[in-house]
Amino acid sequence: MDFPKGFKEKYEQILGAEAAEFFATFDEEPISAFRSNPLKEGQQNFSDAIPQTDWGFYGKVSGKSAEHVTGLVYSQEPAAQMVAQIAAPSKGMKVLDLAAAPGGKSTHLLSFLDNTGLLVSNEINSKRSKILVENIERYGARNVLVTNESADSLAQVFEGYFDLIVLDAPCSGEGMFRKQPDATQYWTLDYPAQCAQLQREILTTAMSMLAKDGRLVYSTCTWAPEENEDIVAWLLEEFPLELIDIPKINGMAEGIGFPETARMYPHRFKGEGQFAAHFRFTGENSCKKIKSGKNRLTSEQRKLWQDFESKHLKTVLTGDLQTFGDNLYLLPAGLPDLSKLKIARNGLHLGTFKKNRFEPSFALGLAMKPSEVLNRVEISNQDFKKYAAGETIELAEPQPNGWYQLVLGGNGLGFAKVTGKTLKNYFPKGLRFR
Numbered sequence: 001m002d003f004p005k006g007f008k009e010k011y012e013q014i015l016g017a018e019a020a021e022f023f024a025t026f027d028e029e030p031i032s033a034f035r036s037n038p039l040k041e042g043q044q045n046f047s048d049a050i051p052q053t054d055w056g057f058y059g060k061v062s063g064k065s066a067e068h069v070t071g072l073v074y075s076q077e078p079a080a081q082m083v084a085q086i087a088a089p090s091k092g093m094k095v096l097d098l099a100a101a102p103g104g105k106s107t108h109l110l111s112f113l114d115n116t117g118l119l120v121s122n123e124i125n126s127k128r129s130k131i132l133v134e135n136i137e138r139y140g141a142r143n144v145l146v147t148n149e150s151a152d153s154l155a156q157v158f159e160g161y162f163d164l165i166v167l168d169a170p171c172s173g174e175g176m177f178r179k180q181p182d183a184t185q186y187w188t189l190d191y192p193a194q195c196a197q198l199q200r201e202i203l204t205t206a207m208s209m210l211a212k213d214g215r216l217v218y219s220t221c222t223w224a225p226e227e228n229e230d231i232v233a234w235l236l237e238e239f240p241l242e243l244i245d246i247p248k249i250n251g252m253a254e255g256i257g258f259p260e261t262a263r264m265y266p267h268r269f270k271g272e273g274q275f276a277a278h279f280r281f282t283g284e285n286s287c288k289k290i291k292s293g294k295n296r297l298t299s300e301q302r303k304l305w306q307d308f309e310s311k312h313l314k315t316v317l318t319g320d321l322q323t324f325g326d327n328l329y330l331l332p333a334g335l336p337d338l339s340k341l342k343i344a345r346n347g348l349h350l351g352t353f354k355k356n357r358f359e360p361s362f363a364l365g366l367a368m369k370p371s372e373v374l375n376r377v378e379i380s381n382q383d384f385k386k387y388a389a390g391e392t393i394e395l396a397e398p399q400p401n402g403w404y405q406l407v408l409g410g411n412g413l414g415f416a417k418v419t420g421k422t423l424k425n426y427f428p429k430g431l432r433f434r
Helices: 007-027 078-087 104-113 126-139 151-157 181-186 191-207 229-238 299-312 362-367 381-388
Strands: 033-036 056-058 073-075 094-097 118-122 144-147 162-168 210-220 241-244 262-264 274-281 320-324 327-331 343-345 348-354 357-360 376-378 393-408 411-423
Touching: 033 078, 033 104, 056 078, 073 104, 078 104, 078 162, 078 210, 078 262, 078 274, 094 104, 104 118, 104 126, 104 162, 118 151, 126 144, 126 343, 126 362, 151 191, 162 191, 191 210, 191 229, 210 229, 229 241, 229 274, 299 320, 299 348, 299 357, 299 393, 348 362, 362 411, 376 411, 381 393, 381 411
Parallel strands: 094 118, 094 162, 118 144, 162 210, 376 393
Antiparallel strands: 033 056, 033 073, 144 343, 210 274, 241 274, 262 274, 320 327, 327 348, 348 357, 393 411
C-alpha cells in the first residue's frame, strides 16, 4: 500500500521495533466477521467463533442470504465488535449510541439489552440514518428509537438521562486504510488534530446527557494519539470522570500512557484498527422531569389494534402506543417529549390504520418471534427467493384467509396476506432482489 506523506514516519516513531510488522499487514486481506442475533428465535451453529465474545464469528455473510434478510446475522469486523462488548449494557439501561450509522454498534448493544430498557440510536447524516433504520428494523428489536439529530439538539431533550453513552467518534480513519484504501487520499499530518477538535465538541455535549454514575465508552477507528489518548487526557481534566480498565483480550494493546485504554493493531489483533476508552461519570447532571408528548389513539384505532393483537399475537406488547398520521408505533415507556427532534424511526412500527382495518407492518413481522404469533406460514428457501423478488407464492394447502407471519429458518420475515393457497407479496419494494 502507498501510504500518505508523513504516515509511515509517524508510526515508525510510535511503534518502534513493531513498525515493520504493522506496515506489512496493510498488504494483507481485511478480516471479515459477523455477529449472530440473540433476539432471534431460530438460531444456528456457526463455526470459527471470535474468542471471548458472545456472538462474534470470523467469516463473510451474504446480504442476499436468508440469515441476513431475517436479521439472524449482522456483518461487522472484529475490532469494531469490541466497542459494544466493552460497553456491555445491563438489561433495563437507557443507552445512547451517539454516532450510530450504519448500525453495527447499535445492533450489538441491542443484543445485550434483550428488548429491555431503551436504546436511542442517533445519526446526524440523514442519508446514513436511512441505512441505520433499515439495519435496526431487520434486527427486530422493540426498544429502540432512531434519531437524526446533532448532539446539541439531543442534549436539550435528554439532559442527565442516559446510563450509558457510546460515541464511536468521527475520526481520521487510519484503522480502515486496509479495508477502505480511499481513506488514505484525504489523510494529512494535520488531519487527526482537526478531527480531535470535532471530537471534543461532541463529547462536551455528550457529557451533559449522562446520568449519575453513568458510563461513557469513547472509541475511534484510528491510531492517532491526538484523537485517542490526548482526548482521554482532556476528558479527565475537564470532566468528573474516572477510567475503567478494559480487559485486554485477543491481542489488544494498552493505550499510550493510559494502560486502562485499549488499542487494536492488525499485527496483534485479528481485525482492523480501533481505539477504546471506558469512563465512569462521578459528577451529577440536572435531569429534566419527563413530560412525554403523546399522540393518542382514537377509540376506533385502539379497538382495531386490540382486535388484531388478540387474533394474531400470543403476547401483549408493552410500552407506549402512539400514532403518527395513520401509522401506529410502539415506543419504550418513560421517554421525554420528542416533538422537537427529527425522528428517523419512532420505535417499532406496528402497522397502518386503513379504512375499518389494521394492516401489520413488515417490521412487526421481523420483531415477533414465531412462538409469539398465532398464525404462521413456514416458507422454503426456494419460496424465499421468489418472495424476495416480489413474486406471489402458491402454498401446498389452502389456509383460512387472513394475515400470517412468514417464517424462514425459524425466524419471522414480515406479515403477508393469504387467500386460499395464494400468499400475496408484502416484501418492501425497496428491499427486493433477485
